[in-house]
Amino acid sequence: MALVEEERLSAPPSKHLDDIPSGPASPPSESPPQPITIDGGGDLVLRVGAEADGCEQEFFVCSNTMRRSSPVWKRMLYGGFKEARPTEGPWVVTLPDDRATPMLTILNIIHTRFALVPREPALSEVYHILTLAHKYDMTEVLQPWADCWMEVADNAQEKEDGCSLAMLTYVAWEMGNEDLFATMVNKLLLGSSVDDQGRLNTPDGICLENYDYLGPPDLLEMISEFRRNDLIQPMLDVVHALIKDLLGFQVCCKKELQKCDYSILGSVWYGMTKFRGSVMPESADEILESVTELASSVCQVSSYMSCLDNHTKCNPREKIEKIVRKTVRSRKFILGPSHIEYMRKQRLKTGVAPPFVWDPCWVKNDD
Secondary structure, three states: OOHHHHHHHHOOOOOOHHHOOOOOOOOOOOOOOOOEEOOOOOOEEEEEOOOOOOOOEEEEEOHHHHHHHOHHHHHHHHOOOOOOOOOOOOOEEEEOOOOHHHHHHHHHHHOOOHHHOOOOOOHHHHHHHHHHHHHOOOHHHHHHHHHHHHHHHHHOOOOOOHHHHHHHHHHHHHHOOHHHHHHHHHHHHHHOEEOOOOOEEOOOOOEHHHOOOOOOOOHHHHHHHHHHHHHHHHHHHHHHHHHHHHHOOOOOOOOOOHHHHHHHHHHHHHHHHHHHOOOOOOOHHHOOOOHHHHHHHHHHHHHOOOOOOOOHHHOOHHHHHHHHHHHHHHOOOOOOHHHHHHHHHHHHHHOOOOOOOOOHHHOOOOO
16 A cells, blocks of 8 residues: 555544635636746656646655655655555656645755745645645755744734634644744634534634644643633632532621622522623533633623622622632643743754843842
8 A cells, every 4th residue: 555545544633624614715717827947957757636626736856855855755655555666657646635825845855945935834834834744854954944934923913813723733743843833722712612523613613623733732622721711710600609618508798797698699699690691501512602701791790780789799790700710820831841842942943043042140239
């Protein structure tokens, strides 16, 4: 079995292609794209993109350049697989699942056609270049352009659409940029909701599971667990602790007036009915909305909490809102040792600067 075919059959089908903008669609054409000669003395024809792009692009390349640039291509072309040089006839390798545009960039790099390598590509192009470089284990060939492409990613941080969030997360991961990766993961943590199939979705409805390349394999599982246990459950707990205290006749009123407690309890029920339509669930598993939406909802409910006149100190509103703000702002996703080590190794390949660490010793002493 061919090496690329073997990998393709063992991997899950690519589902993210419809979600990722790749520029304006080309007008339909009956004629296939013209072959592109990367190396005039090349001995190998690559046919790329039949499945990924809907049309096939031919590249004439040097097999030895391919072999030297990627251990995967070395095994593919010289390891006894179907892609190896035939005994007679032209040498043709078909790569239907790879996109032609990012493949062209990578081929230009390894064949030293540097003037044709874009310094400011679109974010989607950077994303697809990195997915191909990862697939063929050749990320280090991108090092001369890594800083320029990281600027593209940095400038795209203002974008809030789900496609950009997903692509930025992977670009940061594969480039080894810990700061950007942590920022994007925390955005996904706060903004993602859960659909009726239990999948994480961005605010504009992009399903994150549709991305084969997003970060570490267990990223979505970690986001779901942290979102549920460290962000949502604490907010539910503070509301229901108050309700249980009031229902259990635990005195909240500073002057120990039961009528004041009844007023607080009634206002809590009214606020939940008005803003949520029902009582807030006790378990985070029942919350489908995003952390940001839940925090806003809890604050809206607390805004209706009231007590007797001249009993302002009895009102738990400020306490609840403070806990909600602290939960959302202070509880950040912490990168694990394996994540940090992976990105450290990626930085050795890409040359991206390590994360900034403030050292008080750097501060000038005026004494």
